[in-house]
Amino acid sequence: KMKYIIGIGGITNGGKTTLTDRLVKVLPNCCVVHQDDFFKPPDQIEVGEDGYKQWDVITSLDMEAMVNTIRGWTENPVKFARSHGMPVSASSDDEDEEGQVHILIVEGFLLYNHKPLTDFFNKCYYITIPYEECKQRRSSRQYTVPDPPGLFDGHVWPMYLKHRNEMEDSCLPIEYLSGLMSKDDIFTCVHEDIQNTLLNCL
Numbered sequence: 497k498m499k500y501i502i503g504i505g506g507i508t509n510g511g512k513t514t515l516t517d518r519l520v521k522v523l524p525n526c527c528v529v530h531q532d533d534f535f536k537p538p539d540q541i542e543v544g545e546d547g548y549k550q551w552d553v554i555t556s557l558d559m560e561a562m563v564n565t566i567r568g569w570t571e572n573p574v575k576f577a578r579s580h581g582m583p584v585s586a587s588s589d590d591e592d593e594e595g596q597v598h599i600l601i602v603e604g605f606l607l608y609n610h611k612p613l614t615d616f617f618n619k620c621y622y623i624t625i626p627y628e629e630c631k632q633r634r635s636s637r638q639y640t641v642p643d644p645p646g647l648f649d650g651h652v653w654p655m656y657l658k659h660r661n662e663m664e665d666s667c668l669p670i671e672y673l674s675g676l677m678s679k680d681d682i683f684t685c686v687h688e689d690i691q692n693t694l695l696n697c698l
């Protein structure tokens with residue numbers, strides 16, 4: 497059984513979820529893990545000297561739980577899909593099935609700054625958009641905890657730059673995508689890339 501784990505990382509509001517939702521619909525036996533589901537509750541988020549809750553740091557996430565969830569998928573993708581209400585093809589019911597591809601997409605804004613997580617990835621994508629576009633898109637987004645005024649310039653953007661620099665220093669093989677391309681173009685580009693890679697592996 498072949499297993500393939502794809503990271504869809506990138507800047508906040510770059511279009512990670514939009515791309516992931518489309519890929520999940522067309523890729524065979526494909527499950528997804530969203531990093532957003534692993535944010536700690538608001539009362540456990542540290543408050544910085546600037547007075548802002550420090551959401552955009554790795555310690556605001558339960559990374560151990562996220563890693564365990566992904567490990568659960570690697571141990572039994574079919575069981576994982578069933579328990580998460582995701583469709584699996586009929587033939588994959590046979591646990592000994594050979595030549596069957598199982599895909600996991602991991603989507604999130606801080607995927608490539610945590611070694612235990614990066615070790616899982618067979619392929620790393622990273623979506624970026626410029627400052628102005630990011631600030632614009634973020635201003636119309638509603639999170640479970642709404643952004644207080646000034647959070648973007650005071651915390652979100654500086655943390656993005658810091659993590660991006662750390663990621664670049666780590667020398668992971670990352671495929672950069674411009675989030676300024678149309679939703680269709682981003683999807684087509686990544687879908688074709690994944691299909692080519694899978695064909696070469698089979």
Ligand SMILES: Nc1ncnc2c1ncn2[C@@H]1O[C@H](COP(=O)(O)OP(=O)(O)O)[C@@H](O)[C@H]1O
Nearest residue numbers: 507508509510511512513514633675677678679
């Ligand atoms: N390629 C794109 N071009 C223009 N707007 C986009 C594009 N992709 C996503 N968006 C919009 O940007 C916002 C954030 O998209 P989303 O996929 O939720 O980003 P992320 O998961 O990276 O935070 C949404 O309003 C979405 O419709």
Ligand SMILES: NC(=O)c1ccc[n+]([C@@H]2O[C@H](COP(=O)(O)O)[C@@H](O)[C@H]2O)c1
Nearest residue numbers: 507508509532535551552605639640641
């Ligand atoms: N999901 C939540 O509980 C929550 C709460 C506060 C902020 N956020 C924001 O979510 C962002 C990451 O998610 P996106 O990549 O989808 O924008 C971070 O920049 C963080 O500031 C999320």
